[in-house]
Amino acid sequence: MRFTKTLTTLFVSLCFICFITTTPALGFIEREYTIREVLDACTNIVFGEIKSVNKSRYQTIVKINEDVKGKRDVTGRSDTTELKFNLSTGHYKQGSSPQKLVKLLKPGMPIIVFYRASNYGVDSMCFIDNTWFQMRGYHRRSRSSSSWWSFTHIDPMMTRTFNGKTVAFQKVVRDMLDGKMWVMATDDTLKAYVLTGNSTSPTWGQSHIDTNTMTYEYQALRNVKKAGKRPLAFEYTKARTLPHLKDADILWIGYEEISSYGRYLLTKRTEQAIKDYVKNGGIVVVSGQDSTLNKPCGIGWLEGKLKGVESPPKTVFIKTENADELFSTPNKIQSGKIYIDDAWTDWEADDEIFAITPDSNELVVGSRKYGKGLYIITSLRNDGQYAVSVNKALMENILHYAASKIQK
Numbered sequence: 001m002r003f004t005k006t007l008t009t010l011f012v013s014l015c016f017i018c019f020i021t022t023t024p025a026l027g028f029i030e031r032e033y034t035i036r037e038v039l040d041a042c043t044n045i046v047f048g049e050i051k052s053v054n055k056s057r058y059q060t061i062v063k064i065n066e067d068v069k070g071k072r073d074v075t076g077r078s079d080t081t082e083l084k085f086n087l088s089t090g091h092y093k094q095g096s097s098p099q100k101l102v103k104l105l106k107p108g109m110p111i112i113v114f115y116r117a118s119n120y121g122v123d124s125m126c127f128i129d130n131t132w133f134q135m136r137g138y139h140r141r142s143r144s145s146s147s148w149w150s151f152t153h154i155d156p157m158m159t160r161t162f163n164g165k166t167v168a169f170q171k172v173v174r175d176m177l178d179g180k181m182w183v184m185a186t187d188d189t190l191k192a193y194v195l196t197g198n199s200t201s202p203t204w205g206q207s208h209i210d211t212n213t214m215t216y217e218y219q220a221l222r223n224v225k226k227a228g229k230r231p232l233a234f235e236y237t238k239a240r241t242l243p244h245l246k247d248a249d250i251l252w253i254g255y256e257e258i259s260s261y262g263r264y265l266l267t268k269r270t271e272q273a274i275k276d277y278v279k280n281g282g283i284v285v286v287s288g289q290d291s292t293l294n295k296p297c298g299i300g301w302l303e304g305k306l307k308g309v310e311s312p313p314k315t316v317f318i319k320t321e322n323a324d325e326l327f328s329t330p331n332k333i334q335s336g337k338i339y340i341d342d343a344w345t346d347w348e349a350d351d352e353i354f355a356i357t358p359d360s361n362e363l364v365v366g367s368r369k370y371g372k373g374l375y376i377i378t379s380l381r382n383d384g385q386y387a388v389s390v391n392k393a394l395m396e397n398i399l400h401y402a403a404s405k406i407q408k
Contacts, residue, residue, distance in 0.1 A: 043116050
């Protein structure tokens, strides 16, 4: 059982900060943000084009062509048709200067403006052909519709979110807002669906977004770009109804998403959906669960017997003769180099067991076939940054192993 939680949850809940930093300090993005996080953080998204560029005064005007999300009520008026950017206010930093941006902008270029409106003004992140830059606007009652937004800096780290042409990004944004999943996945891409964010705290950094639901577990999974020879694409959900499950190749059930503090969290409908998914060929990876002495973790999501038990955290394990692939590809995992907690016992005789604990004979990692698919069951404790940093190598191996079992 997980006895302690970090103070991250409390701290993040007190920090209602936009993804482009709403404090006076100008901050560069630290971690990779998903496109979906950026979309969720915005009150408004507009597609537009550069109308004019004054290179001597470092000014540009954006013509608004379409409201993609939210109303065009940028400054208290619904008839705004232009956005005015003052680029001279940006601070000089290598790769992030007003000079660089004004050279990039040309009349007619398409642009996307993502912004979050608040009582004092707007904070925005703009994208134009491989370049992200931050703008900030303040409400001025006397001339609200003509206010100039102030440039802060180009943010090169945001190219991890998207790097390409504006027109291509506009299609991605439109598709994602329409509810499509794995939008940029190619035909050979493995689609991983991660249930996470209900029981563990989101990541924390100097720069935040209001809708931050990126757990450390999900962040570590997203860092795995390929499994074998096939690329991986990830989508996450907090909805235990798993609305897009049928479209996924792999379902990763995150830490304590089945049970938390002895409370079982899956409905009968979700249990059946998971079993049907595996029976029809899906791969389900179960991260750690939580049991108490009186309430073992429920197993309605699994066909057959298994028992969740409360046990203290451990790092050591014994590999079985079947474990070579799982503990060696692509990373070599040694005993003492993982972090596990409440584990499993009383498994089925024909389950494939890869590792157990040396003292109590509890399951560390194992698998169970069901129908055309497979369950990969683990006791990994992925509740925070430290635990995930210890387990991320084995998590990558598990993804590789899962990919190798997917029927072509």
